Amino acid sequence: MFLLFGTKLGETLLVVVSFICERCGTRAPQRVFKRSTKVTLFFIPLFSLSSSYFVECSNCAAATALTREQATHGVEWAARERQAG
Ligand SMILES: [Zn+2]
Numbered sequence: 114m115f116l117l118f119g120t121k122l123g124e125t126l127l128v129v130v131s132f133i134c135e136r137c138g139t140r141a142p143q144r145v146f147k148r149s150t151k152v153t154l155f156f157i158p159l160f161s162l163s164s165s166y167f168v169e170c171s172n173c174a175a176a177t178a179l180t181r182e183q184a185t186h187g188v189e190w191a192a193r194e195r196q197a198g
Contacts, residue, residue: 119153120162127166127184128191134170141172145179145187 127145134141149164166184169176179187 117155119156121151121153121156121158122148123151123158124148128188130187130191130194134172134175135177136175137170137173139170139172141170144169144171145184147184 125147127147129142129144131140131142133139134143145166145168147164147166150162151158152160152162164181166179166181167176168179168184168187
């Protein structure tokens with residue numbers, strides 16, 4: 114019996130929100146990503162081992178780690194902005 118296990122790193126773009134970047138001080142689109150490590154069996158993703166969130170500034174490319182709550186708030190905030198606009 115031969116089993117081929119591995120891990121795969123994936124990044125998913127959750128939402129793009131526009132706010133003033135802490136690092137460059139410019140109001141620019143900030144992309145919120147979810148990064149997850151998945152366990153694979155014969156290259157097929159089975160389940161997520163761990164996941165983390167971060168936001169990346171489109172102006173200076175600074176990446177800032179986010180908590181799950183912060184990422185969720187960002188998605189909800191963007192949804193409300195769309196409805197209002
Ligand atoms: Zn920036």
